[in-house]
Amino acid sequence: MGRLLALALARAGHAVQVFEAGGPEAEGAAARVAAAMLAPLAESAITETSVVQMGQHGLTRWPELMAELDTPVFFQRNGTLILWHRQDASEASRFGQQLAATCQQLPSLPAPQHLDAAAIATLEPTIGNRFSQGLLLPGEGQLDNRGLLNALLLQLQQAGVAMHWHSPRQPEDVHSDWVFDCRGLGASEQWPALRAVRGEVLRLHAPGVELQRPVRLVHPRYPLYIAPKPGNVFVVGATEIESDDMSPMSVRSSLELLSAAYSVHSGFGEARILESATQCRPTLPNNLPAIRRIKPRTLQINGLYRHGFLIAPAMLDVVLELVQHGASALAAQFDLAIEEA
Ligand SMILES: Cc1cc2nc3c(=O)[nH]c(=O)nc-3n(C[C@H](O)[C@H](O)[C@H](O)COP(=O)(O)OP(=O)(O)OC[C@H]3O[C@@H](n4cnc5c(N)ncnc54)[C@H](O)[C@@H]3O)c2cc1C
Structure with a gap:
């Protein structure tokens, strides 16, 4: 989620820095281990319609997002x-x-x-x-998660995004106009419900x-x-x-x-x-993703559970709307509340 968001923000003209607890291989991320299947209907047996809708959005958005990468990524x-x-x-x-x-x-x-x-x-x-x-x-569908992580990283480097490896942070450690916390389980201490x-x-x-x-x-x-x-x-x-x-x-x-x-x-x-x-x-307790505003211009994006690849494009588009307009029509469409901490 972090790499995808960082690239979209850099492309939108923002000066972006990424602080990552692990290294370039994403060895601490769930994203590295995932199967990266994009199966909204199959998952509907164990999740809510909102996630299925986000998944439908993701299936159409992934090819667009990948078309912006110089390195081809397997997607079917x-x-x-x-x-x-x-x-x-x-x-x-x-x-x-x-x-x-x-x-x-x-x-x-x-x-x-x-x-x-x-x-x-x-x-x-x-x-x-x-x-x-x-x-x-x-x-x-499905995609190649490791191929995607590498392709995103190359694109981030090409876009001049500063990548700080082995640099664990908490949102309050970072002084920037906007802060996005996409730490997955690394955010548990500040978000105990995770x-x-x-x-x-x-x-x-x-x-x-x-x-x-x-x-x-x-x-x-x-x-x-x-x-x-x-x-x-x-x-x-x-x-x-x-x-x-x-x-x-x-x-x-x-x-x-x-x-x-x-x-x-x-x-x-x-x-x-x-x-x-x-x-x-x-x-999260309801097994659904969430966006939480802990301070003005500090967003936490988390709870992607077993659907991170399926729903990441939807979460990305919601966050981009929040940055641009301060509100998100897509979030309402996906039944995604923007929580205030
Ligand atoms: C076995 C398995 C199979 C899966 N299969 C699928 C699937 O088929 N389809 C699907 O859609 N999803 C699948 N998923 C789910 C998907 O992998 C996750 O939902 C997704 O990776 C969550 O993304 P994230 O960016 O929130 O967290 P992560 O991918 O875990 O990334 C979090 C990143 O934050 C970093 N970090 C942690 N703490 C700090 C800190 N203090 N400072 C800086 N950085 C920090 C970590 O090092 C990591 O790189 C699967 C997951 C698993 C485990």
Whole structure:
């Protein structure tokens, strides 16, 4: 969120400085570990319509935002494929009902398409006939989060933005016309309602697997997914555990994630585990994002939870309206209150 906002402000002619607790690789950011799926309808099963609307906004805004970057970033909108094993059929039917309810509330969302085994095999030939039913959520997308973080950084440097690495700050430490606090969980001390939701993901290299789109597997505890990134790299995630524990991935989680991947495509049997990563999602009590004004011209943008990439363009556009006009019509459209601390 910070890099995106800093670049937009620099482009608008402001002199911008970024203070970052970590280094250029964004090693302390949830953004580095995320799968960066842009799946508003799929997420509607676990979030509010306001987030879905912000996600719809994001899907159209990302290509515009990326067009302003000199370095190309992988982005696709081939839809999300939802699959389930026979034992999870009742969970899948509940999930399907939730999606149908969201589509009724937001008719601009493309309706899910029901798939049989043949239709699944046509969409994803390498999955074959393993699944007898599925759903395609058309138009949903994903991007390459690490590619985006690098491309934003290069653009920031080119725009002359001063990047202060290994420089943790609090809003009151910074003396500037405007201050934007995008510290995620780093803001917890000043925003005690923030909590951490642990997520674990694996990055696999699987030359024998081809997937055209993210695949989600209905699961009784959390939605498991396989997000194909460039170079036959697959992000397999993610657990969702109410904890600020940042220790390495547990055996249980790795078994669950790897079994899920293998059950979708046997080619994952020969994949190489490039990385297992743990990060925590910055989350507010209602699991919704928020903008808080702690002083005139000092804004905190936080609580992006599991939707940071999905909703960052919407949050960005709201903040830019606040800077330019002192109020935001978009915020009202997204049901996003500008809180006063
Ligand atoms: C496992 C996992 C999977 C996810 N998958 C998805 C997904 O598929 N789609 C999606 O939309 N979202 C996903 N997310 C959520 C997304 O990553 C977050 O919502 C998003 O990264 C939050 O952005 P942020 O900028 O607020 O926080 P962060 O990305 O955490 O960035 C905060 C930055 O602030 C810095 N910082 C902290 N303290 C200080 C300080 N005192 N001074 C200066 N800098 C500081 C940190 O070093 C960090 O660089 C996922 C998250 C996880 C953990």
